[in-house]
Amino acid sequence: MNQLNDIIEEVLSKDKRNKFTFLTGAGISADSGVPTYRGSDGIWVKGTRYHKPEEFGTYKYFKENQEEVWQYILFRKKMIENAKPNESHKILANLEKILGDRFHLITQNIDNLHRRAGNKNIYEVHGNYREVKCSVDCKEILPIPNNLTGKDIEEELRKDEIDSLKCPECGNWLRPNILWFDEYYDEKTNKKFSSLKVAKNSGVLFIVGTSGATNLPIEIARTTLKYGGYVVDMNIEDNHFTELLKDKKRAIIVRERSSDILPIIKEQIEKSIEQGV
Incomplete structure (x- = not known):
């Protein structure tokens, strides 16, 4: 040393x-x-039930499967909130x-x-899970809606949660303010x-x-x-x-x-x- x-x-x-x-x-x-991402027990090694992470963790996939991606994000949110x-x-x-x-x-x-x-x-x-932004970038970065709660892996979004995940400016889906695999810094x-x-x-x-x-x-x-x-x-x-x-x-x-x-x-x-x- x-x-x-x-x-x-x-x-x-x-x-x-x-x-x-x-x-x-x-x-x-x-x-x-x-959990880490690339360790032997990592998220990207295990993946999700149906998808490889390089497919699931992309903006392209989000555009076609918004509810599914948000369901997984809120599962992760619950895990993170329970961590210290x-x-x-x-x-x-x-x-x-x-x-x-x-x-x-x-x-x-x-x-x-x-x-x-x-x-x-x-x-x-x-990026981070504290914030969201419009998925078509028409609005500035916003705090994540207060009514969104962490979920179990099989728990679906409530109607009020879906409503709160729509951009107040244009009505398109909000997305988490994070970097996905198919995006650039x-x-x-x-x-x-x-x-x-x-x-x-x-x-x-x-x-x-x-x-x-x-x-x-x-x-x-x-x-x-x-x-x-x-x-x-x-x-x-x-x-x-x-x-x-x-x-x-x-x-x-x-x-x-x-x-x-x-x-x-x-x-x-x-x-x-x-x-x-």
Whole structure:
């Protein structure tokens, strides 16, 4: 861990490009009981009863099967609402208080657990379940209707729920404010350019619980390296970041659970700040 300590002290001592940025994925929420997507027991591995995720999790499928997709989303909503932030979420919330505006959190998670833990400076690059928007983009992003409740997997939508899921502007279906497989990252929904700007100004990027299977996380890591920042990949197994980081002088690969390594990082940051680094 000496190299990690040296990185923390170096970044704390810098005047520019001195942000501590954490990029999180589904793995960080696993200890909260939220299934990952691509793990052996993940949602995208198991799929749904009838569909492959690459088919079901698309805008194209939603346009043809709105009620079915919303039924599944509300099943996921119930699962997420029953989950609680775990120690890793709480440590990141605490680090934001310690580091202030030098802390940034980029998350692929749509489960809202970072916000519930207390984080505020968050870039939700895959959107979230708190919001909806018109499926034909005629209206701004809206809060999810209050009458929508989490459901069991076989539970159908009520009429009042269907009515509330129609756009108040044009009457078309509302959709969740999330990124589907057949869509592209943008700034409005996904904070693409904002997150890349954060990466550019990061002294160190910690990758926590994400395999990097989509292109923006990889681009974030690549951007941090390009502008002289360090990248620390903290995952329990090799992933899409591994090839990018292999043999890079400013990269560290840590094959440990985030719940084991994040307390060490927090302790070292606190210690370095106390020592006036």
